[in-house]
Amino acid sequence: MVKTLVIKLCVFFLFVIWGCSNQSSIQQTDISDWSSIDSLSRNTTVHFMMWQGSPAVNKYINSYLIPEVKKRFNIDLQISGGQGPEIVQLLMGEKQADVRSGQVDMVWINGETFFQLRQIDGLWGPFADQLPNARYIDFDDPYIGIDFQQPINGMEAPWGNTQFALVYDSIKLPNPPRTLDELSQFVKNSPGTFTISNDFSGMSMLKSMLAELGGSPTSLNGPFEEQKYQTLSTQLWDWINSHNPYFWKKGETFPREHTKMDQMFASGELLISYGFNEGGIEDKVIQGLFPTSTRGYAWKNGTVHNSNYLGITYNSPNRTGALQVINFMLSPEAQLVKMDVNGMNSNTVLEIDRLPEEWREKFEQATQRQYGPTMKSLAPYSIQEPAPEYMLRLFEDFRKNVIEK
Amino acid sequence: MKSKPTFGLLFFFLLGLLPFVAALIYALLYSLGIVGILSEGASISYWRQVFQSGELIGSFLYSALLAGIGVALSVSLALLVSMGLRTSLQHRFWSLLIYFPLAIPGMVASFLSIQLLSKAGFFSRISMKMGWIDSLQQFPDWINDSYGIGIILTFVLIVSPFFVILFSNVYQNERVSELSTLAYSLGARSNQVFWKVTLPILFSKTKRIMILYFIFLLGSYEIPLVLGQESPQMLSVLIIRELKQFDLKLIPEGYVIAVAYTVVIAVSALLVFRRREVQVHE
Numbered sequence: 219m220v221k222t223l224v225i226k227l228c229v230f231f232l233f234v235i236w237g238c239s240n241q242s243s244i245q246q247t248d249i250s251d252w253s254s255i256d257s258l259s260r261n262t263t264v265h266f267m268m269w270q271g272s273p274a275v276n277k278y279i280n281s282y283l284i285p286e287v288k289k290r291f292n293i294d295l296q297i298s299g300g301q302g303p304e305i306v307q308l309l310m311g312e313k314q315a316d317v318r319s320g321q322v323d324m325v326w327i328n329g330e331t332f333f334q335l336r337q338i339d340g341l342w343g344p345f346a347d348q349l350p351n352a353r354y355i356d357f358d359d360p361y362i363g364i365d366f367q368q369p370i371n372g373m374e375a376p377w378g379n380t381q382f383a384l385v386y387d388s389i390k391l392p393n394p395p396r397t398l399d400e401l402s403q404f405v406k407n408s409p410g411t412f413t414i415s416n417d418f419s420g421m422s423m424l425k426s427m428l429a430e431l432g433g434s435p436t437s438l439n440g441p442f443e444e445q446k447y448q449t450l451s452t453q454l455w456d457w458i459n460s461h462n463p464y465f466w467k468k469g470e471t472f473p474r475e476h477t478k479m480d481q482m483f484a485s486g487e488l489l490i491s492y493g494f495n496e497g498g499i500e501d502k503v504i505q506g507l508f509p510t511s512t513r514g515y516a517w518k519n520g521t522v523h524n525s526n527y528l529g530i531t532y533n534s535p536n537r538t539g540a541l542q543v544i545n546f547m548l549s550p551e552a553q554l555v556k557m558d559v560n561g562m563n564s565n566t567v568l569e570i571d572r573l574p575e576e577w578r579e580k581f582e583q584a585t586q587r588q589y590g591p592t593m594k595s596l597a598p599y600s601i602q603e604p605a606p607e608y609m610l611r612l613f614e615d616f617r618k619n620v621i622e623k
Numbered sequence: 624m625k626s627k628p629t630f631g632l633l634f635f636f637l638l639g640l641l642p643f644v645a646a647l648i649y650a651l652l653y654s655l656g657i658v659g660i661l662s663e664g665a666s667i668s669y670w671r672q673v674f675q676s677g678e679l680i681g682s683f684l685y686s687a688l689l690a691g692i693g694v695a696l697s698v699s700l701a702l703l704v705s706m707g708l709r710t711s712l713q714h715r716f717w718s719l720l721i722y723f724p725l726a727i728p729g730m731v732a733s734f735l736s737i738q739l740l741s742k743a744g745f746f747s748r749i750s751m752k753m754g755w756i757d758s759l760q761q762f763p764d765w766i767n768d769s770y771g772i773g774i775i776l777t778f779v780l781i782v783s784p785f786f787v788i789l790f791s792n793v794y795q796n797e798r799v800s801e802l803s804t805l806a807y808s809l810g811a812r813s814n815q816v817f818w819k820v821t822l823p824i825l826f827s828k829t830k831r832i833m834i835l836y837f838i839f840l841l842g843s844y845e846i847p848l849v850l851g852q853e854s855p856q857m858l859s860v861l862i863i864r865e866l867k868q869f870d871l872k873l874i875p876e877g878y879v880i881a882v883a884y885t886v887v888i889a890v891s892a893l894l895v896f897r898r899r900e901v902q903v904h905e
Contacts, residue, residue: 303867306871307866307867310659310660310871313660314658314659314660330869334869334871337661337871338660338661338871410760416853467764467767467768470769470852471767471768471769471852471853471854472853473767474848474853482743485743486743486759487742487743487759487760609869610869610870613868613869613870614870617853617854621853621854622854
């Protein structure tokens with residue numbers, strides 16, 4: 219009796235294994251023939267993995283994007299939660315297990331993840347510049363066509379556009395610091411109210427400081443240079459370590475992520491916070507987390523300006539569906555709704571001048587932000603995202619030279 | 624009749640042991656650079672790197688210290704409560720109050736601690752309203768602090784109720800009160816009864832559970848994630864950080880720590896388990 223059971227179990231497991239490996243191979247996709255993509259994509263399901271940490275973003279996806287693609291193309295858009303590291307780990311795992319038909323069709327990524335996915339060949343493409351709505355996008359714009367100093371070459375499609383901004387309360391702090399010298403004065407006058415988060419945002423702040431030490435907004439442009447990094451970063455760690463006693467918790471510890479900084483800014487423990495999406499001010503004021511006197515600004519020598527992108531996974535089982543959804547997300551209509559200051563409030567990647575007359579007017583007449591800075595006001599103070607090696611090294615050395623000291 | 628346990632054992636092997644062993648072997652291979660899509664061939668460089676940096680040892684000692692203090696404080700508090708309030712604990716209201724913290728997940732307990740203990744938290748605000756401190760900044764540092772005070776307090780919050788209940792039950796089951804009466808009748812003082820009768824009985828019956836709780840706290844994740852600092856970090860937080868790091872080429876280091884940690888815990892758990900068997904046969 220035991221024997222039969224064992225045999226039954228073995229057969230069962232064999233079936234499971236066979237079932238896993240017997241996946242349909244993916245058909246070739248020719249983007250130039252959009253009408254066939256259009257018809258192939260209808261009545262399908264697309265799996266989209268994205269960061270779901272913002273209620274405003276989730277609302278845009280759930281109450282606008284999902285119903286619209288259902289209505290227009292009868293596509294069932296399924297969202298699963300996951301950002302950078304989760305996406306990379308998922309695709310690394312699938313690649314390792316040789317999964318030909320993956321769990322996810324499209325992903326929302328930024329330059330950090332793009333760099334990682336390129337290392338593991340996790341993306342399918344090129345596709346971005348061949349989408350019908352790509353004609354409204356200026357791929358020669360260095361803040362769109364170049365991601366972390368690497369040309370995107372059609373491997374990801376820009377979706378949103380953002381600049382790093384510092385956040386302050388204009389009543390408590392009428393003249394926030396804009397340079398390292400001013401920051402030095404500021405932390406000495408108000409000790410314990412500034413810190414650097416040990417995450418993407420904090421490292422972006424460090425990049426601004428590093429570029430200032432380099433002497434110009436373009437000082438970090440181009441490929442990574444060891445010598446330049448050594449010289450500038452040594453100055454940076456010296457600066458930070460000499461000011462550490464005036465940081466939050468006397469610089470003995472640093473917050474793990476900038477959301478924590480936002481909370482401490484809201485409770486008054488910190489006087490300065492920062493982040494992408496021009497500081498993420500508008501929705502936090504509207505939610506009531508930040509006071510209405512909250513404003514944002516850029517570093518005098520510039521803060522990082524970059525785009526976030528949509529990519530298609532190398533093993534996507536439904537490429538045509540993903541192409542259709544991404545193309546719709548880049549349409550003037552979808553981008554206009556995404557810009558709504560009371561909604562997701564994200565800058566468009568479309569070149570307004572290239573749009574048809576009626577859409578141009580709509581974009582120009584869109585309501586302006588009440589609290590957060592506009593991209594236009596920050597534009598003179600923007601720097602390009604430096605090569606990814608700067609980020610790798612800043613993470614490593616910030617831990618070694620500051621946190622563990 | 625013999626087939627049943629064999630089948631159970633097979634099931635345990637297939638569903639319980641096999642995935643665990645497979646995962647461990649996979650982690651070991653990954654840590655040696657043998658698998659992994661960015662692997663550059665087998666090497667022990669990741670192991671050397673991890674042990675040379677000293678971060679693993681530091682994290683291990685730090686975790687052990689916090690877990691040890693957490694268990695010791697919880698046990699002391701539970702002893703105080705269970706012995707001090709022995710009669711009240713039989714009252715429905717009090718026992719409900721003790722059971723309540725058992726239902727709080729680690730993540731929720733952590734946020735509760737932030738609400739209560741941080742510089743902008745409940746106690747800080749009360750202290751300021753009472754005039755004990757002039758600004759919120761002066762409130763002592765208990766969250767994300769260098770000594771892990773927030774972590775320890777939260778450990779105590781979630782662990783001590785369990786020991787209160789455990790001690791009360793052992794006290795009843797082992798008839799400690801009858802034994803105490805006997806000791807009194809033989810002329811012992813109440814101090815002596817506590818140290819020579821009550822405490823040894825309670826400890827000998829619960830010490831393995833204390834060790835298991837120590838292991839549980841050693842590997843806890845959410846509480847040190849929310850309340851801990853960036854360096855040193857508790858083991859689970861360190862492992863996840865290494866596994867999710869930006870530099871994909873260094874991910875094997877995360878597996879090194881995971882394997883080292885699993886081996887240490889598995890060996891110590893095995894030792895605890897073996898000693899128990901010995902005692903059963905006594």
